[in-house]
Amino acid sequence: MKVVSFLDALRGSGLAAAASLLVVMPAHGVVQDITATFRPDPSNPMVNEFVNTTPQSGVCPGHIKDYCEKNGLFTIRTGELQAASSGPIAANHEDPRHGAMWKVPSEWRDLQVVHSETGQSETVQVRIAGIGHRFDIRPSVGVWGQPGLAWNQAWRNAPAPCQGVDYFAASSFFVLFFWLVPENAGVCNRVPGLPITQMWYGHTEYAYGLRTPNPLTMASGEYTGSLNYSIGPGGDFDFGDIMIPNDNVLTFNFTLTVDHHLKVEVPPGGNRIQLEPQGGWQGWLQSGRKPARLFHDQTVNLWASSQFKMSLECGDPLGNTCSVRNVAGHQVPLDIAVTLPAGISDGSGRPVSRLPLRLDGSGTQLFQPSRYIDRKPSTLHFEIQADGVSQMLDQDSGNVYSGTATVVWDSEV
Structure with a gap:
């Protein structure tokens, strides 16, 4: 089993003798x-x-x-x-x-x-x-x-x-x-x-x-x-x-x-995730326009030769997913999804693109390679949606939201 943990939404862990007359002996097999x-x-x-x-x-x-x-x-x-x-x-x-x-x-x-x-x-x-x-x-x-x-x-x-x-x-x-x-x-x-x-x-x-x-x-x-x-x-x-x-x-x-191979490699620094709007914060700072979402797409490298499953663990769960929280205790949901390389399908035989990771493991109980996946990029998608962003901006200026999430790749299907 391979485990990768994400802190602040991502923490890395990761076959001719001479013959003689034959004498027939009792059969033994x-x-x-x-x-x-x-x-x-x-x-x-x-x-x-x-x-x-x-x-x-x-x-x-x-x-x-x-x-x-x-x-x-x-x-x-x-x-x-x-x-x-x-x-x-x-x-x-x-x-x-x-x-x-x-x-x-x-x-x-x-x-x-x-x-x-x-x-x-x-x-x-x-x-x-x-x-x-x-x-x-x-x-x-x-x-x-x-x-x-x-x-x-x-x-x-x-x-x-x-x-x-x-x-x-x-x-x-x-x-x-x-x-x-x-x-x-x-x-x-x-x-x-x-x-x-x-x-x-x-x-x-x-x-x-x-x-x-x-x-x-x-x-x-x-x-x-x-x-x-x-x-x-x-x-x-x-x-x-x-x-x-x-x-x-x-x-x-x-x-x-x-003798199967399952390995996940997080690039240097990829265990700390900073969520930002599309194009950065300039639109909010200069015109007060609220971002539609905060997100970060993190690439990790994957080796896989057999079935595996994925699951999610959270330092601070919220519903069926993780969350981030500020020092005052305000909490908003953090959605995490995965995109897997071509050659891997889900339990229904479909390609895996932005498939949500949930605490109950639903939807990610089986992934099946059709060939050996040899160090191919996968993507983990971290996102706070518009409603959560709006709530965060309504809090005091300069608030820092943080949280932990653990993404698990498990060969024991």
């Missing part, structure tokens, strides 16, 4: 932590997005970095998720489930992340956008040769609906490959031209896509949530009926951190 952070960037004030801070591994950082950055993809390579054939794989089998197949959760799924203190809930969307392995095989990688398709091209180029990324490495007995998976894709599979006696996946690599909420509508702090994917025949990650995984659940634990 593979866990992957996904982290993302939002901090406003003064150099890119129009970019209001989370940055994925999860360490990457595999093909995105190592082989297809530009493609992944352009398409918002991230890859993770893990040795925790493995699989092994439960028996031989027949040559030229017709049912994809009887060999090497992949069906992954390529559709977007929703999960809720919840603020650790307020309980505020937001929606994150995630999908699996690619799949790959290092697989070891017996008798040799040459079993994948088919008429018109060399064994190495079988893995460099993906079968539909999957899409290859020209990533491939191999020896006589193992292959590393990776394929992209379009949204809502079905099964991708490869059929050997010769029988396979043994096959196992020493590691699994997957790409995922994220859709995160608008951070400008979120409170500062941490939001957490989890998404579980089932693994195994008929599961979310389905490798067929022959390739049996070592685990049956992949859990994504999400932590989204929001």
Whole structure:
């Protein structure tokens, strides 16, 4: 929370190891932590997005970095998720489930992340956008040769609906490959031209896509949530009926951190306000013409990346606003209003221009930036209207009226 206090109507405050035969252990669940952070960037004030801070591994950082950055993809390579054939794989089998197949959760799924203190809930969307392995095989990688398709091209180029990324490495007995998976894709599979006696996946690599909420509508702090994917025949990650995984659940634990910026800067001397008529006091002094109003417009600089509210506190309240008073106790109302920079709207979505600040906070309970506001000028308008001015001038000549007002910018909406 940032507070600026105004004295005399304004006071400043203000992400190829050698493989061995896989031993399938009891399932306990593979866990992957996904982290993302939002901090406003003064150099890119129009970019209001989370940055994925999860360490990457595999093909995105190592082989297809530009493609992944352009398409918002991230890859993770893990040795925790493995699989092994439960028996031989027949040559030229017709049912994809009887060999090497992949069906992954390529559709977007929703999960809720919840603020650790307020309980505020937001929606994150995630999908699996690619799949790959290092697989070891017996008798040799040459079993994948088919008429018109060399064994190495079988893995460099993906079968539909999957899409290859020209990533491939191999020896006589193992292959590393990776394929992209379009949204809502079905099964991708490869059929050997010769029988396979043994096959196992020493590691699994997957790409995922994220859709995160608008951070400008979120409170500062941490939001957490989890998404579980089932693994195994008929599961979310389905490798067929022959390739049996070592685990049956992949859990994504999400932590989204929001670090907002709210700052108000009062220029030197801007904490003391002198109210005067338009053009000064000459009209009154020379011709006795009463001023229509006394006023002062004070500019302050504002930084804001999230919702905030404003409120008013007065040293000497009068009705729903502040006042100024002379030594004899005579009191007149002091009206205070605010104009905020373009890019900030009120609770109804309207621009903020000369919006009154009141002691009960009505009308100023919510302001919403549509982008990061980076040191943009705002204006506080101080005014004594005609009736109050007339009363003041009817008092003894030379009277001094003074008062205090505190304007509060508060991020705790």
